[in-house]
Amino acid sequence: EQKGRFVLQPLLNQCLAHPSGIAVDESGDVLYVAETMRNRVLRGVRIAGAYHFSVFQQFSGMVGPTCLALSKKGNLVVGRMDGPNSPIGEVAVLNPKGNVLGTLSCPGSQIVSLALDRAEKNLYVVAGTKVFRTPFTH
Numbered sequence: 001e002q003k004g005r006f007v008l009q010p011l012l013n014q015c016l017a018h019p020s021g022i023a024v025d026e027s028g029d030v031l032y033v034a035e036t037m038r039n040r041v042l043r044g045v046r047i048a049g050a051y052h053f054s055v056f057q058q059f060s061g062m063v064g065p066t067c068l069a070l071s072k073k074g075n076l077v078v079g080r081m082d083g084p085n086s087p088i089g090e091v092a093v094l095n096p097k098g099n100v101l102g103t104l105s106c107p108g109s110q111i112v113s114l115a116l117d118r119a120e121k122n123l124y125v126v127a128g129t130k131v132f133r134t135p136f137t138h
Contacts, residue, residue, distance in 0.1 A: 009086065011051050023068040023076065032056065032076055036064035041078060041094075057098045062090060069114040069123070075101065075138045077123060079111035089127055093138045101138050 012019070012033065031044040031051055041110030043056035059065065059080065067079040067117045074096040081089050086109040091100040108127035116136060123136040 011040075011052065018064075019080070021065060021067040022072040025070060025074065026072070032068050032070065032079065034065035034068050036066055038065040041065055041068070042129040043098075057091075057094055057100075062086075066111055067114045069116050071116060071120055071136075071138065073138070077114050077116070077138075078124070079106075079114045079125065079127075079135075081111050084109065091123070091125060100128070105133065106132065 011031070016033070016035050017037035018035065019033050020036045022088045023032045024030070029046040033042045033044070035042055039059045039062070040055050041057045042053045043092040044051035061078050061081040064080065066081045069077040071077065076094045078092045078094060079089065080092060086115045087107065089106045089109045089111040091104045091106055091111065091114070095101050106125055106127050108130060111125060111127045113126040116122070120136055123134050125134070
């Protein structure tokens with residue numbers, strides 16, 4: 001690596017249907033990727049220096065996941081969008097095993113970004129032209 005330059009290393013190359021969100025655990029050994037057009041989240045685990053990916057959660061309904069946020073407990077927050085004529089999107093919270101802990105409907109189907117505050121007491125959601133905040137309890 002040269003000073004002031006970055007080298008990008010492909011981890012998944014030309015095999016995804018519209019990847020749009022990414023989250024990494026604190027160790028850097030677990031990577032999540034939202035694959036919108038296949039309506040799923042992939043989980044990659046680094047083993048011997050290489051990431052090995054599998055389907056972490058396959059959703060049904062809606063278009064697919066678009067953005068991710070990872071809590072310190074390892075719970076994954078997933079923003080899911082629907083078509084442009086749908087009045088709502090959804091936020092799902094998955095535990096470290098991929099089980100759904102809860103869902104929240106969001107006005108506006110185009111959820112594009114999620115963030116947890118440092119204390120993980122609030123979740124912020126960008127949907128369409130609006131920004132929302134809700135208490136986060138997972």
